[in-house]
Amino acid sequence: MKQSIYGLTFEQLTSWLEEHGEKKFRSKQVWDWLYQKRVTEFSQMKNVNQSCIDLLAEHFTIETLTEEIKQESQDGTIKFLFKLDDGNVIETVLMRFNYGLSVCVTTQVGCNIGCSFCASGILRKSRDLTSGEIVEQIMQVQHHLDKQGKDERVSHIVVMGIGEPFDNYDNLMDFLNVVNDKKGLSIGARHITVSTSGIAPKMYEFADEGIQVNLALSIHAPNNELRTQIMKINRAYPLEKLMPAIDYYLEKTNRRITFEYILLRDVNDHKKEAEELAALLKDKRHLSYVNLIPYNPVADHPYERSEKEAILTFYQTLMDRGIKCGVRTEHGTDIDAACGQLRSKQIEKEKARKKKQMQTN
Ligand code: SAH
Numbered sequence: 001m002k003q004s005i006y007g008l009t010f011e012q013l014t015s016w017l018e019e020h021g022e023k024k025f026r027s028k029q030v031w032d033w034l035y036q037k038r039v040t041e042f043s044q045m046k047n048v049n050q051s052c053i054d055l056l057a058e059h060f061t062i063e064t065l066t067e068e069i070k071q072e073s074q075d076g077t078i079k080f081l082f083k084l085d086d087g088n089v090i091e092t093v094l095m096r097f098n099y100g101l102s103v104c105v106t107t108q109v110g111c112n113i114g115c116s117f118c119a120s121g122i123l124r125k126s127r128d129l130t131s132g133e134i135v136e137q138i139m140q141v142q143h144h145l146d147k148q149g150k151d152e153r154v155s156h157i158v159v160m161g162i163g164e165p166f167d168n169y170d171n172l173m174d175f176l177n178v179v180n181d182k183k184g185l186s187i188g189a190r191h192i193t194v195s196t197s198g199i200a201p202k203m204y205e206f207a208d209e210g211i212q213v214n215l216a217l218s219i220h221a222p223n224n225e226l227r228t229q230i231m232k233i234n235r236a237y238p239l240e241k242l243m244p245a246i247d248y249y250l251e252k253t254n255r256r257i258t259f260e261y262i263l264l265r266d267v268n269d270h271k272k273e274a275e276e277l278a279a280l281l282k283d284k285r286h287l288s289y290v291n292l293i294p295y296n297p298v299a300d301h302p303y304e305r306s307e308k309e310a311i312l313t314f315y316q317t318l319m320d321r322g323i324k325c326g327v328r329t330e331h332g333t334d335i336d337a338a339c340g341q342l343r344s345k346q347i348e349k350e351k352a353r354k355k356k357q358m359q360t361n
Pocket residue numbers: 117118119159160161162163164165195196197217218260262293294295296297298338339
């Protein structure tokens with residue numbers, strides 16, 4: 001199967017073209033067509049010579065995703081379900097904020113980390129997405145915006161869709177390189193956030209990259225017992241491995257880390273957990289921000305959303321101890337916009353349809 005040209009960084013495309021006998025300046029032209037004029041066919045690249053167009057078309061495609069479903073929520077959130085060329089489906093979400101338009105991308109088909117509260121975790125990982133498939137999610141959303149004719153641009157990216165980005169590290173890094181490149185989409189590194197469940201060795205590597213991309217860590221519990229209960233990855237990377245990795249990142253980058261804390265009713269939302277979390281982050285509170293996430297209930301999962309009171313108490317307890325925090329506002333709850341929900345519903349529907357078909361045959 002041909003790979004998407006979106007997967008190549010500018011440097012990779014330049015050396016590929018040179019290896020294939022093309023002039024160096026072609027890559028600048030091709031990128032201009034891809035990311036400024038945003039065409040979807042090589043034949044539309046007017047100032048590129050025919051032999052180069054033929055060469056590219058022979059080895060690459062531009063688009064590999066097909067839009068299966070697009071749901072728009074009342075608050076302007078749009079959820080896209082895309083089919084990959086191997087038939088798997090992934091989801092991408094566009095959210096509107098007062099500071100801009102943010103896209104949440106998927107990095108893997110399913111996820112092997114298996115957090116007990118997450119819709120993606122039930123469906124095991126079947127494969128990593130290629131860098132091209134991750135970039136293309138942004139491009140598909142941008143093409144949608146272009147068609148609306150309002151001159152809107154994707155300005156922010158959160159790598160918080162299905163999958164563990166640090167379990168697909170090299171493709172993640174190529175993706176970040178492409179979307180950040182000034183010659184392409186030029187989405188500022190400070191406008192991009194990567195969220196990890198805490199793969200400690202990769203956090204060291206990420207710190208050493210020398211890039212300004214933000215890091216979010218899904219902490220979700222202030223002690224090992226509770227954290228292991230809701231995130232089994234904590235067995236491999238318990239807090240005593242995670243905290244030094246966080247310290248290294250902070251020291252190396254001097255950039256703030258966002259700690260994501262999903263509030264599960266009567267599980268991790270008591271005042272004592274807020275106190276424990278505050279103590280855990282005390283020495284790094286100048287570079288910490290805690291994002292409290294009201295849980296989005298998932299079918300067949302044992303958890304419920306915390307009461308409003310509990311959320312407020314948790315928030316206040318952290319604030320009183322000098323830990324900056326906020327409660328995440330929700331987007332598109334009327335369209336299953338939470339991590340993996342639309343996709344898992346779609347897969348259930350598909351299963352039910354196949355079962356019915358077998359019964360009637
Ligand atoms: N695998 C990475 C990134 C994807 S998950 C990680 O875990 O950090 C991104 C965020 O979505 C995580 O913080 C996760 O806790 C949150 N999330 C998953 N399921 C959710 C649900 N049902 N309701 C609210 N947030 C959820």
